[in-house]
Amino acid sequence: xxxxxxxxxxxxxxxxxxHRVRPxxxxxPRRWSRKVQGLGYAAPTAVFVTVLFLWPLLLVGRMxxxxxxxxxxxxxxxxxxxxxxxxxxxxxxxAVRFTLxxxxxxTVALLGLALLLALLVQESRPGAGFFRTVYFLPGALGLxxxxxxxxxxxxxxxxxxxxxxxxxxxxxxxVSFLGTPTSALLSxxxxxxxxxxxxxxxxxxxxxxRIPHEVYEAARTDGASRAQIFRRITLPLLRPSLxxxxxxxxxxxxxxFDQFFVLTKGGPDNSTVTVVxxxxxxxxxxxxxxxxxxxxxxxxxALLLLNVLQFRGLRRADxx
Amino acid sequence: MTRTPPRRDTTVLTRALGRTPHYxxxxxxxxxxxxxxxxxxxxxxxxxxxxAQETGYGLGNYRTLLDYDAGLWxxxxxxxxxxxxxxxxxxxxxxxxxYAFARFEFPGxxxxxxxxxxxxxxxxxxxxxxxxxxxxxxHLQNSLIGLSLVLAMFQLPxxxxxxxxxxxxxxxxxxxxxxxxxxxxxxALRRILLxxxxxxxxxxxxxxxxxxxxxxxxxxxLISDSAKAPLPLxxxxxxxxxxxxxxxxxxxxxxxxxxxxxxxxxxxxxxxYVRGFMSGALKG
Numbered sequence: 047x048x049x050x051x052x053x054x055x056x057x058x059x060x061x062x063x064x065h066r067v068r069p070x071x072x073x074x075p076r077r078w079s080r081k082v083q084g085l086g087y088a089a090p091t092a093v094f095v096t097v098l099f100l101w102p103l104l105l106v107g108r109m110x111x112x113x114x115x116x117x118x119x120x121x122x123x124x125x126x127x128x129x130x131x132x133x134x135x136x137x138x139x140x141a142v143r144f145t146l147x148x149x150x151x152x153t154v155a156l157l158g159l160a161l162l163l164a165l166l167v168q169e170s171r172p173g174a175g176f177f178r179t180v181y182f183l184p185g186a187l188g189l190x191x192x193x194x195x196x197x198x199x200x201x202x203x204x205x206x207x208x209x210x211x212x213x214x215x216x217x218x219x220x221v222s223f224l225g226t227p228t229s230a231l232l233s234x235x236x237x238x239x240x241x242x243x244x245x246x247x248x249x250x251x252x253x254x255x256r257i258p259h260e261v262y263e264a265a266r267t268d269g270a271s272r273a274q275i276f277r278r279i280t281l282p283l284l285r286p287s288l289x290x291x292x293x294x295x296x297x298x299x300x301x302x303f304d305q306f307f308v309l310t311k312g313g314p315d316n317s318t319v320t321v322v323x324x325x326x327x328x329x330x331x332x333x334x335x336x337x338x339x340x341x342x343x344x345x346x347x348a349l350l351l352l353n354v355l356q357f358r359g360l361r362r363a364d365x366x
Numbered sequence: 367m368t369r370t371p372p373r374r375d376t377t378v379l380t381r382a383l384g385r386t387p388h389y390x391x392x393x394x395x396x397x398x399x400x401x402x403x404x405x406x407x408x409x410x411x412x413x414x415x416x417x418a419q420e421t422g423y424g425l426g427n428y429r430t431l432l433d434y435d436a437g438l439w440x441x442x443x444x445x446x447x448x449x450x451x452x453x454x455x456x457x458x459x460x461x462x463x464x465y466a467f468a469r470f471e472f473p474g475x476x477x478x479x480x481x482x483x484x485x486x487x488x489x490x491x492x493x494x495x496x497x498x499x500x501x502x503x504x505h506l507q508n509s510l511i512g513l514s515l516v517l518a519m520f521q522l523p524x525x526x527x528x529x530x531x532x533x534x535x536x537x538x539x540x541x542x543x544x545x546x547x548x549x550x551x552x553x554a555l556r557r558i559l560l561x562x563x564x565x566x567x568x569x570x571x572x573x574x575x576x577x578x579x580x581x582x583x584x585x586x587x588l589i590s591d592s593a594k595a596p597l598p599l600x601x602x603x604x605x606x607x608x609x610x611x612x613x614x615x616x617x618x619x620x621x622x623x624x625x626x627x628x629x630x631x632x633x634x635x636x637x638x639y640v641r642g643f644m645s646g647a648l649k650g
Contacts, residue, residue: 083551084470088478091463091526095481098519102496103488109496119499166392171385173392179636180396183403186632188580190598191624194605194617195406204414204614206405240402248643301489304582308602322491322583329495330587342492349489 109339116333128340132328135337137319145320148231149299155239157291160246165280167247168254178251182244189241193308196237200224200309227317230310234318238305242298246291253287254280289360296356297349321345403625410618417615427615431623434604434616436593438623441600444510445579448596451514452578453571456521460570463522464529464563465555469541479526486523494587501588508590516588517578525570528642532566533559569638576628597624 110128113121132138167178184192200223202208208220223233257280265275281288303322306312312319319327322345329338411423419426431438466472467479497516498507506512536559544554585599592603601620605612632639 080470080551081472084466084472084475087462087466087470087551088472088475089462090459091466091482091522092478094459094515094519094522095478095485098497098500098515099485099488099493100481102493102500105496105500106492109499163395166388166395171388173389177392177396179633180399183629183632184399186576186628187625188576188582188598188628190582190602191580191621191628194598194601195402195621195625197605198409198614198618198621199402199405201612201614203416204409240399244399248640252644301491303491307582307586322489325491325495326583326587329498335495335499338495342489342495345489346492350487353487 106339106342109336110343112336114334114336114339116329116335124336128336129344131334131337132340132344135324135328137316137324137327140316141319141321141324144231144318145300145302148235148302148318148320149296151231151235152238152299153292153295155235156242156246156295157288159239159243160250160291161288163243163247164250164254168251178244178247181247184241185244187241189304190308192237192241193305196233196240197309200233224310225314227314230314230318234305234309237309238299238302242295246295249291249294250284250287253284257283289356293353293356296352300349300352301345406618406621406625410615410622414615417613419615427613427619428623430613430616431604431619435600436595440593441595441597442623444594444600445596445598448510448514448517448585449575449578451511452517452521453574455514455518456525456574457567457571459518460522460525460529461560461563461567463526464533464566465559467526467530468533469538469551479530482526483523485520490520490583494584498587507588508594510589510594513585513588513596514578516584517581518574520584521570521574521577524573524642528566528570529563532563536562565638565641568635569642572631572635572638573642575631579628580624 109120111123111125113124113127115121163181167174167181187195199205199207202220202222205223208223211217212220222229224230261279261283262275265279270278301322302320303326306318306320306323307326310318312323321341325338325341325345328341329335410427411419411425413419413421413423417427418430428438463482467475494516501507501509501512501516504512506515540562541554541558544558545551549557579596580598581596582598582602585596589595589599592600595603597620601617601624604620605617
């Protein structure tokens with residue numbers, strides 16, 4: 047992929063500082079050549095962005111307006127049928143509702159725990175580095191691997207969690223972690239919190255370490271209690287890191303796929319089908335790429351809207 | 367680091383006692399975080415009904431994995447190929463791109479940089495549906511090369527941003543003296559800048575590897591031939607295919623094989639990983 051720009055002979059190429067000293071003759075061709083070289087170095091990026099990002103982005107727009115079965119390909123425009131089909135699908139509103147519910151629960155649980163972890167390991171007491179590494183360790187795994195791991199962990203036949211209550215005489219049969227809609231949702235939330243808490247802890251830790259400790263000392267000399275320091279100093283000064291975490295967590299959760307695909311397969315009774323899973327089913331089980339593309343465009347629109355709103359909200363909060 | 371200065375009125379003993387609840391909480395949480403990993407490793411070699419390891423401890427589940435469908439080695443090779451290619455593409459493109467964005471002025475520079483970052487704003491799934499069609503047109507459907515190209519594209523926003531700030535952190539004088547000495551910009555990049563931005567490259571490579579090795583949805587959509595599946599997809603398929611009976615043991619062994627390279631790399635390169643966060647979090 048390496049694209050090399052044509053290079054002028056080495057002797058004709060002094061550094062930029064020299065341009066100012068003798069600009070008359072040498073500068074214009076050199077500046078031109080730096081422009082060409084810059085373009086040359088940026089060319090691979092431009093090719094990637096154009097072919098694998100902009101082109102598919104335009105294509106998904108066109109697909110969403112066309113009758114496009116998976117196997118037969120483009121059958122011509124049918125707007126707005128794909129969009130009406132997508133919204134009228136029996137699972138559309140349940141999937142939207144479920145995705146929003148999941149996002150709300152995960153965001154609160156994940157950011158709450160991440161903040162607690164960051165506070166626990168922020169001070170350089172002995173062992174803080176060890177705990178940081180341990181909390182982050184699940185983050186090094188892939189989400190699909192982690193989901194496969196918890197699928198075994200939650201198993202009613204071989205998992206240790208399901209059988210323990212029955213063994214202790216607390217229950218008659220193994221606990222079913224994925225058997226009911228609520229337990230399937232909460233079990234998935236637990237998996238996601240386990241996997242990502244260390245990731246958000248790191249982001250919050252960066253924020254915590256940027257708070258100058260003179261601020262804490264001043265507050266302490268003024269006799270502020272620990273709770274007051276946390277509420278009046280730590281939380282407000284941590285706002286940029288919290289905002290970044292919030293943005294990443296909400297976006298990531300709205301696009302949830304792997305964890306439900308592996309762990310619950312959308313069940314029981316399609317109660318845990320997320321929006322992205324709906325796109326996948328539409329495309330590869332119902333073999334209708336047009337409707338899948340329409341759903342994709344709807345998700346893209348919703349995310350862009352959300353990001354705009356979140357940026358606005360943050361800016362307003364900054365001004366006040 | 368924010369360090370709490372010790373209060374003058376506390377003795378060593380009360381300070382040690384004061385720390386105890388902290389360690390109990392931190393330790394308890396550490397056990398919860400480690401438990402699933404430790405349990406999975408233990409379960410993969412211990413006896414379970416309905417698996418290849420019915421009695422005692424042993425590697426029966428790993429043997430199942432070796433023989434499953436196209437075989438563990440094949441899937442490991444697929445995953446290694448995809449990861450290596452993704453890392454190489456990401457490094458090459460972002461190294462040159464970062465150099466261009468940090469050191470050159472050219473028409474369309476800001477637009478291209480913004481478009482590269484805009485990849486982050488578009489959901490994965492939104493792009494995968496048209497990419498499925500597009501790779502077909504480019505004769506890269508069901509191909510590990512096509513998959514690597516897509517994975518590298520998804521790495522570009524972070525990688526380009528990281529390499530741009532890495533180049534910007536290198537003092538210009540260093541490179542200018544090389545240019546005066548008759549090095550071309552390519553020579554300056556190779557001899558002077560490459561060593562200076564090495565930490566950035568390691569961070570970018572590590573993120574690209576972890577993403578490519580672990581990715582699930584892109585191969586699920588783009589790879590239809592089961593012999594070409596990367597490991598995460600193969601392990602997930604293995605679980606579904608064993609004729610109604612679920613082989614938990616082989617799945618647990620698969621998770622171990624998937625997790626070990628990631629955990630080792632993370633432990634080795636932790637410092638570089640954290641730097642990726644610092645840059646991202648500072649920007650945010």
